[in-house]
Amino acid sequence: MRIAMIGTGYVGLVSGACFADFGHSVCCVDKDASKIERLNRGEMPIYEPGLAALVESNVNAGRLTFAVDGAQAIRDAEVVFIAVGTPTRRGEGHADLSYVYAAAEEIAGLIEGFTVVVTKSTVPVGTGDEIDAIISKARPDAEFAVVSNPEFLREGAAIEDFKRPDRVVIGTDDERARTVMAELYRPLSLNEFPVVYTARRTSELIKYAGNAFLAMKITFINEMADLCEKVGADVQQVARGIGLDGRIGGKFLHAGPGYGGSCFPKDTIALVRTAQQYGAPVRLIETTVEVNDARKKAMAQRIIDAIGGAGRGKTVALLGLTFKPNTDDMRDSPSLEIVPALIAAGVTVQAHDPEGMDEAKKLMPDILYRDSAYDAVVGADAVVILTEWDEYRALDMDRVKLLVESAVLIDLRNVYKAEDMRRRGFTYSSIGRPDAPA
Structure with a gap:
């Protein structure tokens, strides 16, 4: 054809x-x-x-x-x-x-x-x-x-x-x-x-409904992660425990810094506006949008708290800038909320991303871009894993420890195990998991 x-x-x-x-x-x-x-x-x-x-x-x-x-x-x-x-x-x-x-x-x-x-x-x-x-x-x-x-x-x-x-x-x-x-x-x-x-209108709504449901699922597990941190539970085990239920499923139950990308942010907002226009408000989706926006903003404070509560004079290595791995898409990435907040607090940001740096440079020109993850961590007071690219899953953490100023690892994607990082001498924090201090 x-x-x-x-x-x-x-x-x-x-x-x-x-x-x-x-x-x-x-x-x-x-x-x-x-x-x-x-x-x-x-x-x-x-x-x-x-x-x-x-x-x-x-x-x-x-x-x-x-x-x-x-x-x-x-x-x-x-x-x-x-x-x-x-x-x-x-x-x-x-x-x-x-x-x-x-x-x-x-x-x-x-x-x-x-x-x-x-x-x-x-x-x-x-x-x-x-x-x-x-x-x-x-x-x-x-x-x-x-x-x-x-x-x-x-x-x-x-x-x-x-x-x-x-x-x-x-x-x-x-x-x-x-x-x-x-x-x-x-x-x-x-x-x-x-x-x-x-029918045509039904098809148009299916797209928005699907994306809104997935965004809501991500936001749900992120809120469960916050609760896990308060009560000493493990969000990954919670996700597995509920995800094995065939009515729920395990996809999109990975706690992190909030959803981004080209679809979920704009489609949830557009669905909210359409529903308001027709007099059938979608309260769950409205709340999803609000909670996700607040979560991305809160991640910067989590990083600042991990480096002592003040950013002035500190250096943070940010590993990953795109909203997810295997893309160069920066649209509504959590990094676009986190980086400006860190800079406003006086933090120097050194960053690396395997594919997203060309686009990131247009949006965030005030940070230092490095050619590799190891270059990015040199002299850092904390290392933040923001996007779970495969190359960040297998870092030589002994090498990282030699390069950083302070062995602080903030794992916003739960890539590593707390006990392993403690054994290597890192102060480690992640999302929704009990992380005993080093």
């Missing part, structure tokens, strides 16, 4: 490359000429394991192309995906749909023959109706159907998620569109994945 993918961000690029790998002919379109130039040179604008090789193989096979002007690709396409950004509108929390609607207007003037217009972008309930109205108004003669097909890709595992999904959700009441979408995803049929066909 011929596909035009409008937007080459995380969702558009991964989805376009995967559809091409299924054998479809895909043109990924983006107004950012510099990004298209980089892609045509084989340079990835984002870090995602396996993506560069996947793009290269499909470009070489002639199935995947990139363009700034997508007019011809849209005219030729049987399916046009809208995969542009929907950031939070500043000051109000609603999703900014200006890029989505601009794409719809462009598509309206170009489609020829029956075309399925698919929203891959995460959009509030009713957005598909607006897209339908925009195209119908501009082109009363056009044959088209607007479909909701939300993405459920985890950064760091996106290709696996796309090719072996838990489910594919398709929101449409149009039989022709349903047939097209079934053919589009037919290469996945051997995996016997479930396809959930729904």
Whole structure:
């Protein structure tokens, strides 16, 4: 099938490359000429394991192309995906749909023959109706159907998620569109994945409801971690004890500094605003947002307390800046709350991240960036593990101890065992676990 993918961000690029790998002919379109130039040179604008090789193989096979002007690709396409950004509108929390609607207007003037217009972008309930109205108004003669097909890709595992999904959700009441979408995803049929066909508005809400539930699950275990610290329990054992219950499950029950990334923060806020707009407030999600924001801010004070309660003249080594490992995504990362608070307290921050430093430098220019974890810990009064990259899971802690000024380890991801760190001479603290002093 011929596909035009409008937007080459995380969702558009991964989805376009995967559809091409299924054998479809895909043109990924983006107004950012510099990004298209980089892609045509084989340079990835984002870090995602396996993506560069996947793009290269499909470009070489002639199935995947990139363009700034997508007019011809849209005219030729049987399916046009809208995969542009929907950031939070500043000051109000609603999703900014200006890029989505601009794409719809462009598509309206170009489609020829029956075309399925698919929203891959995460959009509030009713957005598909607006897209339908925009195209119908501009082109009363056009044959088209607007479909909701939300993405459920985890950064760091996106290709696996796309090719072996838990489910594919398709929101449409149009039989022709349903047939097209079934053919589009037919290469996945051997995996016997479930396809959930729904009305369009239901599909749009499924995406928000799913992300909100996972964000709530993370926030729940973080609050349990706080309670564990007060009563002397171990949050990891609590998580295991409840996660083995099939009704609960163990995923997203890992205590830490709070959730971040491109989805959970903006999608929970957008769902709250939508619910308020329709007079059906979602109190659990409102509280989730508030608790998570407060938690990220509280992490800086936890670090300051661990170095004696005052930051002036102290140096902290921060290992990890991205919101999770295996991505260079800095959006709403806990580091963006922690670092400014440390600097305001007079702390010098030395940081390392395997993939996120180029982006971090744009957002946090006032910290010292180091080439390795060992460079970052030199002379530090405390070492903080903020992102659980694999290379931080197997640090030579004897070497670290020789390099630091003070052997204080603040493990915000519970990577290490307290007894092992104590044996090596570290003052160790983690999240939700009983940490006896060195």
